Amino acid sequence: MEFSFTDEQTMIFDTAEAFLGEVAEVASIRKSMETNTGYDPSAWDRLCQEMYWQAILIPEDNDGLGLGAVELVGILERMGKKLYNGPFASSAAVTLALAKWGSGDQKSTYFARLMAGESATIAVIDQARAWSAEGVSAQAVQTDEGLRISGKYRFVQHGHTANLILVAARAPGSSGQDGVGLFLIDADAEGVIRKRVPTMDQTRPLAEVQLESVLVQPEQCLGCVGNSAPALAQLLDIQAILVTAEQLGGAQASLDMTVDYLQERVQFGRTIASFQAVKHKCADMMLKVEASRSIVYYAACVIDEWLSDRYDANQLAEAASMAKAYSSDAFFFVAGCGIQLFGGVGITEEYDIQLYFKRAKATETFLGGGAAHRERVAQMLLAGEC
Amino acid sequence: MKLSFSAEDEQFRNEVAEWMANNLCGEFEPIRFRGGPGDEHSFVEERKAWEQKLAEGGWTAIGWPKEFGGRGASIEQQVIFNEEYARAGGPGRVGHIGETLTGPTLIAFGSEAQKAKYLPGIRAGKELWCQGYSEPSAGSDLANVKTKAHFDDAQGKWVLNGQKVWTSLAHESEFCFVIARTDPASKGQKGLGFFLVKMDQPGVTIRPIPQLTGTSEFNEVFFDDAVCDADDIVGEPGDGWKVAMGLLGFERGVSTLGQQMLFQSELDEVVRIAKRNGAADDPAIRQRLADAHIGLRIMRYNSMRMMSGGEDGSLQKEAMIYKLYWSSWHRNLGKLAMDVLGPEAELLEGEPYELNRLQSLFLFTRADTIYGGTNQIQRNLIAERALGMPREPRGAN
Numbered sequence: 001m002e003f004s005f006t007d008e009q010t011m012i013f014d015t016a017e018a019f020l021g022e023v024a025e026v027a028s029i030r031k032s033m034e035t036n037t038g039y040d041p042s043a044w045d046r047l048c049q050e051m052y053w054q055a056i057l058i059p060e061d062n063d064g065l066g067l068g069a070v071e072l073v074g075i076l077e078r079m080g081k082k083l084y085n086g087p088f089a090s091s092a093a094v095t096l097a098l099a100k101w102g103s104g105d106q107k108s109t110y111f112a113r114l115m116a117g118e119s120a121t122i123a124v125i126d127q128a129r130a131w132s133a134e135g136v137s138a139q140a141v142q143t144d145e146g147l148r149i150s151g152k153y154r155f156v157q158h159g160h161t162a163n164l165i166l167v168a169a170r171a172p173g174s175s176g177q178d179g180v181g182l183f184l185i186d187a188d189a190e191g192v193i194r195k196r197v198p199t200m201d202q203t204r205p206l207a208e209v210q211l212e213s214v215l216v217q218p219e220q221c222l223g224c225v226g227n228s229a230p231a232l233a234q235l236l237d238i239q240a241i242l243v244t245a246e247q248l249g250g251a252q253a254s255l256d257m258t259v260d261y262l263q264e265r266v267q268f269g270r271t272i273a274s275f276q277a278v279k280h281k282c283a284d285m286m287l288k289v290e291a292s293r294s295i296v297y298y299a300a301c302v303i304d305e306w307l308s309d310r311y312d313a314n315q316l317a318e319a320a321s322m323a324k325a326y327s328s329d330a331f332f333f334v335a336g337c338g339i340q341l342f343g344g345v346g347i348t349e350e351y352d353i354q355l356y357f358k359r360a361k362a363t364e365t366f367l368g369g370g371a372a373h374r375e376r377v378a379q380m381l382l383a384g385e386c
Numbered sequence: 387m388k389l390s391f392s393a394e395d396e397q398f399r400n401e402v403a404e405w406m407a408n409n410l411c412g413e414f415e416p417i418r419f420r421g422g423p424g425d426e427h428s429f430v431e432e433r434k435a436w437e438q439k440l441a442e443g444g445w446t447a448i449g450w451p452k453e454f455g456g457r458g459a460s461i462e463q464q465v466i467f468n469e470e471y472a473r474a475g476g477p478g479r480v481g482h483i484g485e486t487l488t489g490p491t492l493i494a495f496g497s498e499a500q501k502a503k504y505l506p507g508i509r510a511g512k513e514l515w516c517q518g519y520s521e522p523s524a525g526s527d528l529a530n531v532k533t534k535a536h537f538d539d540a541q542g543k544w545v546l547n548g549q550k551v552w553t554s555l556a557h558e559s560e561f562c563f564v565i566a567r568t569d570p571a572s573k574g575q576k577g578l579g580f581f582l583v584k585m586d587q588p589g590v591t592i593r594p595i596p597q598l599t600g601t602s603e604f605n606e607v608f609f610d611d612a613v614c615d616a617d618d619i620v621g622e623p624g625d626g627w628k629v630a631m632g633l634l635g636f637e638r639g640v641s642t643l644g645q646q647m648l649f650q651s652e653l654d655e656v657v658r659i660a661k662r663n664g665a666a667d668d669p670a671i672r673q674r675l676a677d678a679h680i681g682l683r684i685m686r687y688n689s690m691r692m693m694s695g696g697e698d699g700s701l702q703k704e705a706m707i708y709k710l711y712w713s714s715w716h717r718n719l720g721k722l723a724m725d726v727l728g729p730e731a732e733l734l735e736g737e738p739y740e741l742n743r744l745q746s747l748f749l750f751t752r753a754d755t756i757y758g759g760t761n762q763i764q765r766n767l768i769a770e771r772a773l774g775m776p777r778e779p780r781g782a783n
Contacts, residue, residue, distance in 0.1 A: 024531070280766075294684050298683070298685065
């Protein structure tokens, strides 16, 4: 049992902190969030060329770095700290899907594209609150030339800029767990229409993606067409765990900047960090950050165990829902307390805590919030599955 | 970062489990799962006999160095022992204060004579210890100790006068370690001594404190010219605070996973009842059951982080939140248990005030957030030591 990082991992994280300090200072995040892409493409290029982080999960056989989810999660945590807004998490989720279910040909084709710096994302649902196979409404219709996919997707991270979109679609007339398939779509294929939508959290660009009779070939089908509901559930669980790593970083940053401010601000002739009411609130914030850290690191280990088939889909589901429920609530609590403790300046545009507060709510509702994931844990618990 | 133990450690796990299965049976069958927090008054004689059984098997003080009769077991092995002990239903350890506090304190700070005099009795499970820290005016403000000790030249002994409180197992213990003021003019952390005091003597009076549970785990202990030998002071007069606090930084929480096995069995019982009586159909209860499950799993990974941390004794963040985290979780579980039981929660097992396990849990967990540093003190410590916020101002006294 070893529940701490190796020296090599610590080195990777130190490097990550230094690099993100260069390309993701808050001034540049604020600048890039106003642009059409919603992130800085030159920073993404440097990330891919200098850091090679897009290759973390790609096996060495495919010329990748052959590292694991623990390294990935550690980097995402640091991105969350900085509110990094590039398409890293969504690309990593697609990479994980390919590593788990991709054929040999798919791996060599798509890993090569991802390593060259293309970005990827995942599109699943149109209606809110339905992050599951049941919520898939796009249809994959069999025609003479192959499958043609039509439907609308919302809440697609970086959907307006991604080069590759992993979409879920179902056979006409099917419902629930039946008839679901996963497909790798090129964003510039004929019939793909996408547009960025304005979002409350300006640091997390979302898009609507419309597919109009988009043709897919057999080599674009990931896993077993018509039978991919379990894979989709696992894909969403992976994506949720990656989000929790960003939440952890965001919560840590919110706590740090709040404590720094409290130490400086003087009222009644003393720094307000010396008031017990304030100290106790900060202690509660730290408790939630550290507890979140424990469950997020656990969930990272579970991804690695799952990738190598030692843990099954249930164990992944439990880990994802535990982490997503706790970390969502923790980040929102910490960022909300942060605004309160900043006082009046906390609600100004100028101070950064408001950006974290928005990020907390955005990442909480994305892929289901605390209540939804606790209900899922309750079902597993009462069924004796965890 | 790995979730599994090594093959060697798993082998050790099997050894512990096998020994427990072969020995915690027969005459010891009735004490399985007994004597935990809130139940410490039960089966004391049988649990004392059990300590000696453990000692014969070489399962007391396993973390002590071999030269003092321990096994020099690694952190992982200590964790495994505590886990398997709890899983098998091992009873609450009456010897735990001697094993986890007195022993390590003497090994770190004691003289050779003190080690030779006291360690074998602890290791053999024959001599039990209690802790004489808190006093009526020294609760959260522990350094405000008023109990006095002076050296009496005529007798050639230390003489103690004063009162201790919240002393668990005082009436069952052979010895008590006591912090007392050796310099009458001193205040706070200075001028204290750390004494090893025999309980069976005319100058020591023990009075049990009846609690809200109807039981008396805690006692008051009065010292009226109680004595100990000249060489029963650990370190020098004035070193008492350093000795008393010295080991806290090295606490790696090896018993925490064992404690969590107990918590898990309590949660399992609550889930079982919720399924049986329909409480599990209530969405609000379902949320709280899931929350309890998630909270306990997080506690496990908090512990694993704590135990995997640096060996330098520096307090890490996960160690600093540990007490506040588990005590709050456990108190919430007690409340959830009552809400799952509904009106059944009111009905006792019998006269005069016989509580069932969950009722006892509900009432006794109110102590969890108080003893060993209240939640309020924990929050001060987290804010000051982990977050670097200013210290609480002291009153002029």
